[in-house]
Amino acid sequence: MISVQHVSKTFRAGGTVTAALQDVSLEVAEGEIFGVIGQSGAGKSTLIRAVNLLERPDSGTVTVDGDELTALSPADLRRARRKIGMVFQHFNLLQGRTVRGNVELGLEIIGVDGDARRRRALEILDLVGLADKAGAYPAELSGGQKQRVGIARALAGSPKVLLSDEATSALDPETTRSILDLVKTINTDLGLTVLLITHEMDVVKRICDSAALIEGGRIVEQGRIVSLISTAGSRLAHELFPLGAVPALPGDTVIDITFSGGSADRPVIAQLARTYGLDVSILGAAIETIGGNQAGRTRLALPGSAAGNAAPISDLRNQGMLVEIVGE
Amino acid sequence: MLLDPSLPQFWSDLFQVLLIGTGQTLYMVGVSLLITVIVGLPLGIVLVGTEPGGLFESPFGSRRLGRVVNRVLDFIVNLGRSVPFIILMVALIPFTRLVVGTFIGPTAAIVPLAVVAIPFFARMVEIAIKEVDTGLIEAAESLGATRWQIVSKVLVPEALSPMILGLSTTVTSIINFSAMVGTVAGGGLGDVAVRYGYQRYSTIHMVAVIFVIFVIVMVLQGLATMLAKRFAHRSRPNRAEKTVPALRASAVTGA
Structure with a gap:
């Protein structure tokens, strides 16, 4: 479903050159939850942002659901992005819009008309358990509720893939668990493929089918967790x-x-x-x-x-x- | 001729003069404010957008064009903001005559007022938009938004509250400059203050003009603060301060 091939990305700021990603390749199968784990600065954030090309790689290809994103024109890329939902660590909700307004944003962008938009937003809010907060503003919500809105916004356009950029890192342990359970539910009920990045092993333990370990911009190890466990010398297994x-x-x-x-x-x-x-x-x-x-x-x-x-x-x-x- | 407050027609004359002066001031301020918003808002957006890493970093695929546009606009805005108004007003006379046909009267005064207010407001817009979290732009991009959709659905609505406060600061300085314009080109409350208050020594006219201007500024300021609050949607005030600290403080006290 997601295929990242030989992707490299280098940042130049002033005189310093940082190789954020070095020849990274990754395969995420349809319907699985794939976790990329690494410490801050390991390049995982650059990696997930490269998947929907918020960060365009210097070299390599990114293919999502058959579309080679790295080869698309800007207009085609925008269309392809509608199949890829993304949730963020700091939620990134519009403060000036209600919960429903935030969820409708993606639908407005696609050009869904008012009535259908409203119905779809309420349907998704019901799914994430926030139907009663449709009229509230983000400032009135708790962190966990905000992330549920973020997830609802990402899901409103019926994507095939969900990218999660440290979605639970700003949340307390209990809220983290409830959000992870929600992601798992979405994965099983909607058949959504999920790629998430995290620095917490607990996230991988709780919901991931596969995992990759990223260090210094390189993928050190990747595979299905079941097989990683029985691999001698697996660092992920040791971390687990x-x-x-x-x-x-x-x-x-x-x-x-x-x-x-x-x-x-x-x-x-x-x-x-x-x-x-x-x-x-x-x-x-x-x-x-x-x-x-x-x-x-x-x-x-x-x-x-x-x-x-x-x-x-x-x-x-x-x-x-x-x-x-x-x-x- | 000195004015005598004991004369029966003094007060009705005063009322008449104030009414006309206020009308002219509101006309000058209103129209130039409208022009300022129409020109200054896009100008501010382009100023932020053409910065390196901005939304319009490379218009028509040319990074150099973006940089040139940014430099040129930045220069114009700085120039417009640094020339003292009285000089700008006089220097603009040929231009004003070209646009309006004359440089005398309230309509002619609109030209220098708009010219001085546009760069001022553009800066306010620039600051307000820079305060918008770049994460929101990314979120919109991840949903497949076009640049225009990012501007219209994310940047402008999210920066609305500080932009309204910026606009109220702008309108206060337009009122300020409109009084100055009145002394040269004629018209408005500034003209009343000079002709009656200064040249004919009527303290009552002077006090009345100051009072009317004060009321106008207070009403506009109150309106702006109310609207800004209405659009901010931040229930917890401590959080609001954390989000736009410098901007809020300066916009309120600067007015």
Whole structure:
């Protein structure tokens, strides 16, 4: 649905040159929620703004729903943008318009007439749970409500893609959750493809099907979360299940076990202790529900060297778990 | 001839003179204000738009043209604002004669008044539009808006409140200059003040003129403040101050 190919963007301000994006490629499949995570300054904001060409890349192509945006004329680009809704960190609502007026903005731009516009706006406001605030001005709303208006505005023109530029970063944790749930609902009910950027791993955990890690203007890693979890050395997986630094335990072997799907509810550690008579100690664990499945990572200390523990480790691997030896 | 307040026709004459003077002043101010808005508003928009990174950064695809337009307009606006009005008024006499046919009378006075007020108001518009969050422009762009739609649906409506305050400052200075124009070209309350108050020593005429001008300014100012508030739609006052601090303060006290 969204294909970003070899996109680069460099900013020049005065004498300093900043390479915001360096040869970035990204594939977002239809109907999925794709999260790009990175720290501020990593280039994620430039990346999402390049998808609807608010920021035109220096090189590379951007294709959304079959339209190669980077090759379109200004008029065709404007038409193509109507298929791409966008929500912003600071909501970007018109202060002088009511909630309904804000939602109608996109429809006015397209040229929908007054009556149809009004009906559509109220319909969408109902969807985002703000039907009773149609006549209010943005200044009278809370942050979460403002973002719901932002989402309603983005959805009014029935786009196929929703871009979310740090949509929850200005919100408190509880409001963040409710907005994320709304995005998830829209994704499932309307079949909308969502590309979001965030610096919060929780956002990725809660709603994303796929994720990419961006650092210094480059995509370091990307893939479906389910497969990332079972990829050895995946930094996203480590970020998803943070276990901290590996402690130095002389004489012990420290292993990280990542399990997902079926292996999550088996008594793995008890079995290990029983079968091999090992005094297993649990050093840390992180368990999350990702994509409706239990997944997690446990750090164990097994007495003895890695070579001595070869049998139990291969047994775990045979059970379909990812085992990484992180210290011995 | 000195005027004697004890004469029976003094007060009715005063009323008559004030009425005509006020009418002429309102006519001069009203028409020049109208011209000022019609010319100054687009001028202010073009001034902001042609700045680097602006909406009309490269008109007809030419970045250089945008820069040239910006420089030229900026120069004209600065020139218009820096020349003292009394000099501008005299310097404009040939132009006024060309446009109106004469340089005497209230209609002729409209020309220098508009010429001095247009750059003033254009600056006000420029400042007001610069205060509009660029995020709003991006939001409109993301919805597929044309440049004209961004101007008409986002920039102007969102800058309406500070622009109204700017307009009220503009109208106050037009009233100010209209009095000056009256002394040279004739007409309006300034003319009344000079001919009766100064040349014929009538303190009553002088006080009456000052009072009428004061009332006009107060009414317009109040109206502008009310409209500005009406269009601001910011329920929490502390937030409003955070959004347009310098502008609000200067627009109110400057008037």
